[in-house]
Amino acid sequence: METTIGDQSELQCPNCAGQCSYSPVHGGLECASCGDVHDLKTDDDHKAAAEFGFDPALSEDDLPDLNKTSAHHCNTCGGDVLFTGSALSERCPYCDGAMVLSTQDAGYHTTALIPFEMDALLAQHQAQRWVKRRIAKPNDLAGIVAKGRVAGLYAPFWTFDSKEAVEYWAKYTTGSGNNRRTRPTKGRMNISFDDLLMPASPHITPLIRDGILHDFNPSALRPYRAGYLAGFAAERHHQSVVTGLKANADDKRLLIRNRIKRHIDKSGVRDIRYRTDTSGIHYRRILLPVWILHYEYKGEPMKVVVSGIDGRTYGERPFSMAKIALYSGLLSAATIGIGLAWGAGGLL
């Protein structure tokens, strides 16, 4: 990602030498002075979706770029973020904490990114709409969130492909009452993971990924270049492939167990054990655009994240305990009412 320094000239308007930033609305670099829009498309854009092979048996030849760049370090969450062009901010896009300039950020080359397609105004609207639609939200929540402002960030992600030859052992139940039995089962199956999207940053949780990134389309990837980052923050990739695979092993285990359950297709499947032979690992180191809105509710920091691609929104939210108690009371009253009538009627 040292190109963010080397390609700064790209951010200068060829017409008036003004400062350009990437415009999600126009899909190109927009000059802040004359308003000209410059296209960033190239003939090689289709190559951005290329994947890289990885063999765990061989030593890793994918080494970090040791050219340390000027990143900003967050004293609150520890995140290191690059600002390209005019997007310099004193607040961390991940946690809204204060940031200091650091020169210690060495990371891996990013191969591709999907540019922002939603601007800040629309993202702000989406975040507020999401909050307003929460069931049992505190009454003052919408007002608090309305005061927050979204920050645009390119967050690091992996895509992993792999083929899994799985051999499994499990138990399932049959029958009911006195005829209920637990039976063992075993089997083999092949699973293919294609473009499994994994966060490469501790700041983006798998839950947020699953909330905002439903349909990852590799054809939307563009080659990494500074122009797309202009006006936004970006986090470098700091994980080796081995670290990335390890960090996302929990998710993969859960998905494999779920596939095994579906493969067995019986009720009460449990005690699943499996062995898998993984082959055909391919990966991409990419950046995906997100808008993050920070807010604090009763001292607890929370965030709403909006996909910069299609505006899907997900986040953290508080509950109003008074409303939860009300809903619980209503459900309890209805259930008790039915129960009392049932018992009083002498049914079963």
Add this chain to the structure above:
Amino acid sequence: MPSDVSPFLATIVFFVGATFVGMAPVVKLIKVYEAHHELKRGSAGWIRTIAGWSMIAFWLMTTWFLATTLGDWAVSGDLSGAVDRSWLRLRILLEIAAALADSD
């Protein structure tokens, strides 16, 4: 022989208890509802959020079962008889609970 107001008072106390106990299942219900509508179906986050949904059914079933016993008691005035008559219901409910736990 309990006084006529005993089942009524027991129902009030039971309602308060069921409401309090039901707060966690209601939060779970909202999270499951939001996951169904907002998380990618079949993803790791979706699986983790949906897991444990049977606690909502267990809470409702337990509340219903105890209320049926209270209803029987209120009409018959015989608590131990109402408890005796509830055993079959309990057994059916436990079967349903086991089936729900299996599919959770």
